[in-house]
Amino acid sequence: MSDQEKELQVLRDQIDRIDQQLQTLLNQRAACAQQVAEVKQKYQGARDAVFYRPEREAQVLRRVMERNTGPLPERDVARLFREVMSVCLALEQPMRIAFLGPEGTFTQQAAVKHFGLSAITAPLGSLDEVFREVEAGTAHYGVVPIENTSEGMVNHTLHLFSRFQISIVGEVELNIHHHLLVRPNIDRNAVTRIYATQSALAQCRRWLDAHYPSVERVAVATNADAAREASIESDLGLAAAIGSELAIELYPLQVAVRNIEDQAESSSRFLILGRQEVGPSGHDKTSILVCAHDKPGALYDLLAPFRQRGISLTRIETRTLSGPWNSVFYIDFEGHVSDAPVQALFKELESESLELKLLGSYPQAVL
Secondary structure, eight states, rough: OOOOHHHHHHHHHHHHHHHHHHHHHHHHHHHHHHHHHHHHHHHHHHHOOOOOOHHHHHHHHHHHHOOOOOOOOOHHHHHHHHHHHHHHHHOOOOOOEEEETTTHHHHHHHHHHHOOTTSEEESSHHHHHHHHHHTSSSSSSSEEEEETTTTTHHHHHHHHTTOOOOOOEEEEEEEEOOEEOOOOOOOOGOOOEEEEEEHHHTTTTHHHHHHHHTTTTEESSSSSHHHHHHOOOTOOOOOOEEEOOTTTHHSSEEESSOOSSSTTTTEEEEEESSSOOOOSSSSSSEEEEEEOOOOOOOOHHHHHHHTTTTTOOEEEEEEOSSSSOEEEEOOOOOOOTTTTHHHHHHHHHHTTTTTTEEEEEEEEEOO
16 A cells, blocks of 8 residues: 555545544434424424424524634535535424425525425415415415516515515525536537526626527526426427526536626525514514505605614615505515514504505525
8 A cells, every 4th residue: 555545544534433423413413303393392282383493593504604614615514504404304394395486497496595405395386376375384485586686676576465464584695697508418519599588598698699699599488498498309400598507407408608697796585485473583684565655755754764773774665556555665674573673663654654564574694
């Protein structure tokens, strides 16, 4: 055995011992999670027990990142813990997560990022169905898009909050990366047709103009539709798709070129829907709907109480309606409903003859 092999063998033996310790600790953690489930069922009842606590998970992940000393990056370590927590939660209660389908979309990617691979993700055909299943309890939680840096707010999601009695219990921020996908053994230079959603074509326009100026671009409804079309052999020529990393796990495709989006910082935000109240995690956000009469200075009057109490707004959207309440404001701001300044804010807003609906207080996105 060479000197190199001797040194490597010492390190490999050390890795094997560490792996054994890790495995023992993981099983100990899983056993503890099962005991947590038993305690909750004992005091809350098997039907009413709440196993997923967004504020608790956010606190754990933040502590993981704060105490990390490297060499692994803090976010990578947090993602590992996310999967450990996902597996342990599945032992307590298998989670069914409804999302706006079909499979292979960024919304599914957001669901997996937030709940981990052990959650059961269920694609639904419309946003209305996601809201309805969560409200009925058919799904434990739902994931819906709310905004994109390039396209703004998802108006239909905002509208549904006025129809359904459910809460926002979390949020997911997802960096949006578009990849050029082709079938295995296909020369990407021979591609004659590219399938993608209208938004993906828009977000990759400059790259497409530079690399495929004369290739036909076909707009489809979803990323999954694009991947499916590109995966099928056709006598119309060689096809490619613009899609996410998740698509290659669902269709016989491979990534030909990564990150072809024109705007490197493109991201989307998704909301986690549930039926529970979420306690404070220490770094929280609150979302509300406020209905007001349309009059000069209405927005200024609405924002004054936030400014007076030093409450920072992170998002505000205005919609005009017909009827007694002419304007609807969707507002995100920092803080939790249990915070004294937020409670005082709500009292003042309600005293101003405004109709206010609390959509939820929830942890700010960690990963």
